[in-house]
Amino acid sequence: MHIDWFRQEIVFKIVYYGPGLGGKTTNLEYLHAHLDPALRSRLVVLKSPEERTLYFDFFELALGAIKGKKPRFHLYTIPGQLYYASSRKIVLRGVDAIVFVADSQSARRQDNLDSLMDLELKLIEQGKTLAQFPWVLQYNKRDLTEIDSVDEMEQSLNFLRVPHYEAVAVQGLAVFETLRGVIQLLLNKM
């Protein structure tokens, strides 16, 4: 969080985390495409030719002034591929809240868990921990057939009982709900 008294701005950083190909970039793209253009910056997407996030995706959501103060949200995604560990660490610097996008496909069960553990380790390096941090789970790709049930995913990933959302990011299902949910949690925890 960043407060600028002079310009009366407060900026929060929200990061979409999760395994490769889980749908993080898809979430950001959908949000950006369906938000009031007056409220958002340009969408920065740093992709490889194979459409994989190389570094991060980013846009800023800037709301109108409240009591003369301007709230802003910086939304980032991280690259899920194992290879890009150092980019993940950099993007996580100063994070205020996290959306963990899990891939519901049964074949990705272990990848979800690995990515969540990776996140916890990186938070610990910053003196934080999932247990005391505002974050939500998004179970994405609910439209596919070879998927784990929500109960199974809750068992496996939601040991801290955080809010969870069943999403189909390609269709925009629960994409806005997820963002509203994580921001609400962030505001409540302050």
Next chain:
Amino acid sequence: MEMQQRKNGRRVVLSQTAYHQIALILEEFLSRSQARLALFADMSGYPVVYRGDADTLDLAALTALAAGDFAATAEMSRLIGQESRFKFLYHEGASRSLYLCAVGTDYFLMVVFDKSVALGIIRVLSHYTVEKIGRYIQELRQGGEQTHQFLDFEFRDMLARQLDRSLRPR
């Protein structure tokens, strides 16, 4: 414990005097260098103060990318066996160029300038400017106590309601 953590890392609060001083330094830099834009920003990608022509630029996106540039090249620096990151980065374009200069470990200066301006001038003046700004860095950060003033209950409540209205697909 929580408070301590916040002071050390997360909560960054900028003081007004330091802000004004840095703005003046940037103005002086612009008038001497004839650059288009001078922006002082946080390494985590927040624009702090800028002066110059930013009307057609998306500063939020540009600053996030510039911070990313420092982070990526810091890794490159490490991979070629250096201990610290590069102090400045230069990207030359056909008509416009970018000069990025680290200010301590947590901030940087970004300069956008036209082909008509010599790189040598930008380089010398940037380093001089970074020196001057460096004196205000300590002052720039204040304690986290005033955060509550900013985020009182009423503000949070109104923000929550505004988000509820704005965060809907159109």
